[in-house]
Amino acid sequence: MDTGFPRMVKIRQRFSGPKVDDLEGAMAEQLSRVGLARLVKPGMRVAITAGSRGVANIPVLIRSVVRELKKLGAEPFIVPTMGSHGGATAEGQVEVLHGLGVTERACEAPIVSSMEVVQIGETPDGMPVYMDKHAHEADGVVLMGRVKVHTDFKSPIGIESGLMKMAAIGMGKHKQALLVHSYGVQGIRDKMPEVAKVVLDRANIFCGVAIIENAFEQTALLEAIAKEDIMRREAELLDFSASLMPKLPVDEIDVLVVDEIGKNYSGTGMDTNIIGRMRILGVEEPASPRIKYVIASDLSEASHGNGLGIGLADLTTRRLFDKLDLPVMNENVITSSFLHRAMIPLIAGSDREALSASLRCNWGVRPEAARIVRIPNTLHLEHLYVSETLLPEIGSLPHIEVIGEAAEFEFDADGYLHKSDFSHA
16 A cells, blocks of 8 residues: 655754754863852762763763762762662663663773662552661762653643652662552642652752753753752753654654654653653543654664653554563553553554555545644654645744755665765755
């Protein structure tokens, strides 16, 4: 079945936002400003948190903290803080960090990975609060995390994805993740901040380092925050982070082709805020964008077989399906309790077949008139492709630059699109 395809045009979206050029210098300045030198004494063992998200420049940022701690005579080490990711095993979580470039050599500090936790208290409603054993036994902890809007909920208090979540679910490992997620959206939205409050009150947290990125996946802001100010300041930074988020060039789309999904692009494989899909029981879907069909073409190597988010798509490919590590993916989605996000959509033999099927089911729209957008992933939206029919609508927008001529889709011998189409754009 081949219905024919519209011609596609490469465009560039120009987003605005600051960028930190001297990462090491900025980190040193921030840690000095927050008074880290008053807290750290020579010989102290200090844990640094490292999550599973694809945070820009994360090896450099962690190394910068390591170097500042060593200047103060401390012995820093890195603790994987990612809930159930990596198959909920100590080895799997180290593998995830290595996939992000966080290695002992790159960061100049050892990685100490364990799923063992200790209980340090409980929330007002009686939920036990757990903390990574090695971080708990350290003399202090530097919390590091990217502050951004969450892919599962909108918080009335401004605590979504960031340092509070890192303190609660990251350091609480699989055991805390299971407890919090057992309440569904209520758990992550309402109970997670309460868990984090206990951690900040009971644990030996020195400070937090909030990371904010711009729409180009560049570090836009680094801010060290005193422990007692983390909750208040994170809520303020969330608004700033949201203002820098990228978006698709149009709200009405017939077919969205996502070249790669993966945990390094979003905790949900595809950012729900970008594609306008939640797929959580009882949670209202976003009003926009409105996409008829999403095609998930491939899975990133950094995901190590965890295809969580495939359930946000309507069609996928045999290539992606064959890369799934079902035990790893299932552990993650069952922990989250949002099962729809791992449901397997229609499996096409290739990109060509997936496109043909979606256009065949695009009722009443001629293939050449279909509104198609193709992106490399939901994190990088500067360069993308749109079908020719969208040009009159977006071509005159001030932040859109057309940088290529209209051309037919090009497939390899197996029917897959060339990922190199996004290179050197």
